């Protein structure tokens with residue numbers, strides 16, 4: 001008996017998520033002894049703030065208890081931070097969970113989800129897992145093409161993911177484009193603005209999607225503690241929306257979807273957000289100077305508003321990603337994202353990591 005054949009048919013075809021390669025795995029695979037740096041998963045290169053670490057340590061004795069099912073305190077604090085009611089805030093096990101819950105709550109088999117491509121790699125995975133139809137709309141100039149997305153809407157469309165800024169290109173769509181897009185769009189389509197990199201954005205014309213919440217019951221914004229707050233490992237993200245939309249997510253979540261360490265860490269992170277300003281400024285400076293260097297080396301690098309850069313070489317066939325791995329530098333190859341295998345995405349690391357990355361890339365392209 002082949003157990004795999006017992007699986008629900010749509011799930012047998014799922015393409016598994018391929019994460020950025022862990023440091024220890026590369027060390028074993030390639031027998032590397034020296035320091036390995038990982039710039040592959042858009043993680044923050046810095047440890048969580050001391051205030052967060054202390055809050056986590058204080059929580060450890062309480063781990064024999066289930067977490068607060070309602071995420072009471074972090075929900076209230078996010079609501080206060082954004083000037084919304086607590087009913088408008090939903091907290092999830094990473095924003096990734098909220099994407100899943102949205103599809104689970106709203107999209108019937110036969111209905112479709114539209115999203116840009118290449119974009120966040122979880123979108124196709126979630127659609128496959130939920131047996132819903134997905135429609136991938138190509139980027140234009142490495143940027144989400146909202147006009148094309150709107151033109152692709154059919155009576156079957158139930159949900160649209162707008163990744164802004166877009167992963168893996170780092171580019172963004174501005175406020176005017178978002179207004180044109182939402183204006184006249186059917187209001188029974190759930191529009192998800194996935195803003196995982198929001199805190200890194202400096203562009204003055206980045207859309208004020210928060211404003212849309214007043215007018216549109218069908219709009220939801222996703223944010224996360226994984227990136228700028230250095231908390232990818234604890235898994236916590238949240239959404240802002242109309243209270244009615246958030247109430248639907250509560251109906252489909254696990255009772256204890258957010259663990260207690262994550263709740264306590266996020267509270268400390270939010271409280272001390274101001275202290276991250278310097279790190280955000282360093283990210284911006286480093287990102288722009290690396291982008292300039294890469295362009296001077298002949299790569300195409302779309303302008304980024306995030307903590308990563310997409311790097312596209314003039315020609316394919318040089319195994320850049322694997323040859324950088326040989327030298328202990330892990331970046332994310334873009335083949336799974338539908339780009340050429342020598343294209344890669346590199347996260348902005350510490351100043352020293354960024355220097356090492358550039359040096360290594362110079363070696364493998366020499």
Ligand SMILES: Cc1ncc(COP(=O)(O)O)c(C=O)c1O
Pocket residue numbers: 041042093094095096097120163166167194196223224225226232235236237
């Ligand atoms: C665009 C985008 N959305 C969502 C996520 C998921 O973030 P989280 O760690 O909150 O699940 C990521 C993570 O890389 C992302 O790039």
